[in-house]
Amino acid sequence: MNLEELHWFVVLAETEHVTDAAAELGVSQPTLSRALARLEREAGTPLFDRVNRRLRLNAYGQIMLEHARRGIAEMRSATERIAALRDPDTGGVRFAFLHSLASWYVPEQLRRFRASAPAIRFELFQGPAHEISRRVLSGHADVAITSPRPTAPGLGWRRLYVEQLTLAVPRGHPLAGRAKVRLSAAAGEPFVALSPQAGLRQLADELWAEDAVDPDIVFEATEIPTVEGLVAAGFGVAVVPIPRQPRGESRIVHVPLSNAGAKREVGLVWNRDAVLSPPAQRFFDFLRNHALEA
Template sequence: MRLEELQWFVTLAETEHVTVAAAELKVSQPTLSRALARLEEQAGTPLFDRVNRRLRLNAYGHIMLEHARRSIAEMHSAGDRIAALLDPDRGRVRLAFLHSLASWYVPEQLRRFRDAVPGIGFELFQGPAHEITQRVLTGQADLAITAPRPDGAGVVWRGLYVERLCLAVPPGHRLATRARTRLSAAAGEPFVALAERYGLRQVTDELCAEEGLVPDIVFEATEIPTMEGLVAAGFGVAVVPVPREDAGPTRSVHVALTNRGAKREVGLVWQRDRPLAPPARRFVDFLAGP
């Protein structure tokens, strides 16, 4: 099976539609169907269930998809490492990062790094903590900038900085006039939070558990600005990072939290068992030092 045909399979698995996948890949439908037939013959089983002229990836197909993505990522990584050895000032870094770092930290660090090493390019992906860590583990990303520190022994962690957390409340709220408070003061309040698998939600849940607080979560968002907007509109309170001084005005009020655990550490992760290509190693050293 050629690497190109593995990529065809990944696209077909993601679209689950031969016509759509063929158009995206710019190959004919018969060519794509023959490639799939060869792959299924090698696997010894169908990888899709055929339902009403549509494809549905089955359990065998999900296994093949996982390994196909990993194989493609490894081949790209090999090419990047060879290119970097030929010219250490050139190459590519596949970087994943949190949504909440997309508006300031990541762009600023990329600008600084590209000023220093203009020959190294980036392939970027933003998403929630669990998703970007998974991309590192499957080889789809070289590095991830995430928070909090992921569980498990499959990645290396390098801390970058610590972000304090605060309680966002609506204007005129009973806690809005306080300079600081413990999270327990928000007992009985409706909460706006991120979805359960998001990193900041994990930190929030830990803070609540330490306080013996069972939050009444009225809405689960996917981004912090959405949380802030709903808090300002009076939907509830939320645990969010302390706004930066240059971030501009917000309509919610931010009250410092005195809980010791009211912080999240932002750091770099990469796969423990795979050596970093020189461009990625150079970016790690640039951000965190040797």
Template sequence: MNLEELQWFVVLAETEHVTEAAAELGVSQPTLSRALTRVEQKAGAPLFDRVGRRLHLNEYGRIMLEHARRSIAEIQAALDRIAALRDPDTGRVRLAFLHSLANWYVPEQLRRFREAAPKIAFDLFQGAAHEIAESILDGGSDVAITSPRPDPTAFVWHRLYVERLCLAVPVGHRFAARARVSLSAAADEPFVVLEKPFGLRLLTDDLWAEVGISPEIVFEASEIPTMEGLVAAGFGVAVVPVPREGSESRVVHVPLSNSRAKREVGLAWRRDRQLAPPTERFVQFLIGT
């Protein structure tokens, strides 16, 4: 099977509908169906279960999709590296980053880097830590700005900075006037947290375990702003990073006194893959700042 057929298969696997996939790809339905037949013949097994007009990716298809995405990503990485060698000031960086870094750190670093290398383009992916790790391993992203540190056997890691964690409380809360507070002092408080397996949730769970508490969880959110909004509304308290100076907030941030109440933010990329020149340039730029 050729690269185009793999790309068509990925689109079909994502839509699970021949008509929709054909329209997205700009090919006829018979052409797409014939391509799928060739891919399945090469695989030696059906990749979809047919249910009426819909297709449902089966166990064989999920295996093929995983490797098809990686193959496409590897070919694109090769093309990017060749293009970068021909002209080191051009190329693309596929960058993944956390939601919580999207409103200040990442945009600021991208702005500064693009002043130095305006011809290097970016493909951006924003997600949770586990989604970012998957994107790097699948080849969808080249490098990530993430936290906590991913599996050291699979990823190279370089720490960029460390931020303290704090307890977000409503205005007028009993902790609001304190200079700092121990997490154990909030054992009886209801907590608003991130869903598992978000990185900040894993850090929070570790901190609870360290001090031997198991607080009531009143809501599991998917973003930190949602957490702080519910804290402001009086639903509970939350463990969040200390906000940067000048940022607006409707809650009071009380630093946690626990020694491990911090979040390490860093760069991560696949240990078994050499970075393309534009990505290496971006990595060295961030490390040097």
């Protein structure tokens, strides 16, 4: 029995008369009688006692009425919640982004967007690139910002900006005074890197392979600030993006890499097979229209 017929049962239970219930519902008496018969077949027992020309709920019907009212209320609540989430002014957006974008880009974009849509709610997820792609494809995130461009089928991509990659070295390091450096110049250095699943690590792996560098990785971290902190402490050097904003005390030097592929594309990702809710579409359009690239 569908939700509409469940409502018919509730009205029938309240009026205790097929003719009166049919008139109130605007359906024919035979249609209502057939719906009741289907419900009783599904329940496996009569739900009413027939007394004279009226219907009286029996013990089984009382149980069905209790659950029918609860089910109708739950479905009404669900549709109201869905409508609220889809409201372009007060709905919700599930947004995922990289760890490394949490210090400046993502907070700034959220601040600017919320200035024009303060009532929209956000469910935020911060994580590595492979987990972000999984969440978008599985429907657990509406839109995401990640890097590098994911290769999984079904994901849409819109580049937002490009970052220059650098070799981070401790202040006073022999390479610290160079205007630019090729990654091969650090071939004999210990490296601090991100974990293999990280998007930036994938770019570093490509650069090492391009320059035939077999890196001596002394530690794998989960976030760029940890990588840079260990570089500052003298544990090694690292491949990181050039900072857009100061990252604490300047105890390291970022030397731009001259390798042609020493760039990180940061972009907007979404599931091409999914329809964005109005608030998610509004946020998506905002990010796309405020891309930093030329």
